[in-house]
Amino acid sequence: MIKKPGSQSRLKKSVLEQSLCTGCGACVGLCPYQVIYADRTVQLFDCDLPDGKCYAFCPRTPADHNHIRKSLFDVNDLTPEIGAVKGYYFSRALNPRLRADVQHGGTVTALLELAMGEGVIDSAIVSSRSEDFEQCGLLVTDQIQLRRHSKSWFTVSPTLAAFNRIPDDRKKRTGVVATPCQAMALAKMKTAEIPGNSGSDFPGLVIGLFCGWTLSMEKFHNLLARYGITEADLTGMDIPAGKNILELFTAGGLLSVPMAEVDHCVRTACRYCMDSTAEFADLSVGAARFGTDCEEMRGWNQIMVRSDRGKELIELAVAKQVLQLREASAQALRELKRAAAEKKKKALKNIVEKSRSAKNLLYLKSDDPIVRRYLSVDKKRKGKS
Ligand SMILES: Cc1cc2nc3c(=O)[nH]c(=O)nc-3n(C[C@H](O)[C@H](O)[C@H](O)COP(=O)(O)OP(=O)(O)OC[C@H]3O[C@@H](n4cnc5c(N)ncnc54)[C@H](O)[C@@H]3O)c2cc1C
Numbered sequence: 518m519i520k521k522p523g524s525q526s527r528l529k530k531s532v533l534e535q536s537l538c539t540g541c542g543a544c545v546g547l548c549p550y551q552v553i554y555a556d557r558t559v560q561l562f563d564c565d566l567p568d569g570k571c572y573a574f575c576p577r578t579p580a581d582h583n584h585i586r587k588s589l590f591d592v593n594d595l596t597p598e599i600g601a602v603k604g605y606y607f608s609r610a611l612n613p614r615l616r617a618d619v620q621h622g623g624t625v626t627a628l629l630e631l632a633m634g635e636g637v638i639d640s641a642i643v644s645s646r647s648e649d650f651e652q653c654g655l656l657v658t659d660q661i662q663l664r665r666h667s668k669s670w671f672t673v674s675p676t677l678a679a680f681n682r683i684p685d686d687r688k689k690r691t692g693v694v695a696t697p698c699q700a701m702a703l704a705k706m707k708t709a710e711i712p713g714n715s716g717s718d719f720p721g722l723v724i725g726l727f728c729g730w731t732l733s734m735e736k737f738h739n740l741l742a743r744y745g746i747t748e749a750d751l752t753g754m755d756i757p758a759g760k761n762i763l764e765l766f767t768a769g770g771l772l773s774v775p776m777a778e779v780d781h782c783v784r785t786a787c788r789y790c791m792d793s794t795a796e797f798a799d800l801s802v803g804a805a806r807f808g809t810d811c812e813e814m815r816g817w818n819q820i821m822v823r824s825d826r827g828k829e830l831i832e833l834a835v836a837k838q839v840l841q842l843r844e845a846s847a848q849a850l851r852e853l854k855r856a857a858a859e860k861k862k863k864a865l866k867n868i869v870e871k872s873r874s875a876k877n878l879l880y881l882k883s884d885d886p887i888v889r890r891y892l893s894v895d896k897k898r899k900g901k902s
């Protein structure tokens with residue numbers, strides 16, 4: 518009988534060697550043989566376990582995404598562009614002190630504080646910067662730590678390695694802040710049908726972040742050097758609406774880097790990513806896009822409610838006066854869907870260019886209805902031109 522190749526070697530061949538690794542951390546912390554070094558996943562030893570969690574949980578190994586969508590969400594809420602939508606709003610934390618030191622409206626930090634305070638979860642995994650200014654996941658259990666680890670850093674945070682390291686019986690009492698690929702990995706942890714996976718050690722709450730891309734640490738480091746600064750000088754970073762720049766905040770002032778210079782620093786795996794809104798999270802939070810006043814927008818988020826758990830938390834946040842919600846216009850939702858659909862089309866185009874065949878979609882299945890929809894849009898366009 519031919520022996521099935523080990524999970525690690527399959528992961529190496531189909532993800533790591535294909536530059537599809539997003540650095541999410543889902544395959545790290547499960548065994549001593551796989552680690553993240555800087556933003557690279559490194560295999561220290563070749564384990565021959567055939568149905569390992571590392572392969573099953575990786576967001577870049579093939580899976581039935583349609584089945585996952587239908588198992589986790591109400592099918593009536595599903596949209597092709599942005600996944601399940603139960604509600605869509607602009608939001609910000611009502612506490613001005615919290616808002617003073619967060620990325621946008623502080624929605625993520627305020628919701629985690631509330632969830633912890635009300636006993637929905639007793640801890641949360643957020644992203645922290647190490648002494649070397651590398652991103653990593655951190656388990657926090659109090660408000661002070663949560664606020665200390667607010668703001669967005671656009672380099673990879675292998676947050677899920679920290680989630681894997683906590684005891685199983687604690688996992689469902691934990692909330693996780695996740696990029697879209699991380700939310701996908703968490704959904705696979707819940708649904709993967711492999712020996713030893715009950716799906717019961719899923720996080721109690723997944724707060725997703727919208728995500729366009731992350732930056733390769735090495736290339737970003739070199740970009741900063743060209744501007745005469747290092748990671749240690751950064752006090753924050755942002756991508757303001759409509760300006761086509763990356764803003765770098767430092768003690769010495771603001772640096773505006775044109776997107777054309779940033780583009781080549783984007784992690785290769787992000788070019789094959791179809792999800793911009795964390796479709797597999799309970800709630801997804803991004804920068805607000807409304808009106809023309811960039812500074813006003815910066816103080817707000819857009820938030821998408823996807824699951825019953827997410828809906829209950831938002832209702833609690835309003836009742837307890839933790840969040841201020843503002844009705845989002847139909848046009849804002851249309852704009853968001855349009856941008857999300859563009860990312861899907863672009864990712865599929867890049868995947869087909871990489872595999873050189875529309876029949877080989879790497880980690881995606883060609884019979885997935887969402888994949889079919891955006892691949893066929895591309896084909897129709899080609900037919901017309
Ligand atoms: C890599 C990346 C790309 C993004 N791209 C977009 C985009 O294209 N469009 C858009 O609208 N929004 C994007 N966002 C989301 C946006 O920057 C804010 O995180 C979001 O609006 C929430 O704002 P807030 O004020 O509620 O956040 P806060 O309350 O300040 O909380 C932010 C949370 O994010 C966590 N975090 C920080 N960096 C990372 C990281 N690298 N990975 C995982 N978690 C992290 C922090 O620990 C904290 O819990 C991106 C975020 C990241 C991290």
Ligand code: SF4
Nearest residue numbers: 538539541542544575
């Ligand atoms: S699980 Fe995440 S970190 Fe591991 S190989 Fe897959 S994408 Fe990379």
Ligand code: SF4
Nearest residue numbers: 697698728730787790
């Ligand atoms: S663009 Fe996609 S692959 Fe890249 S970090 Fe964001 S969610 Fe992950």
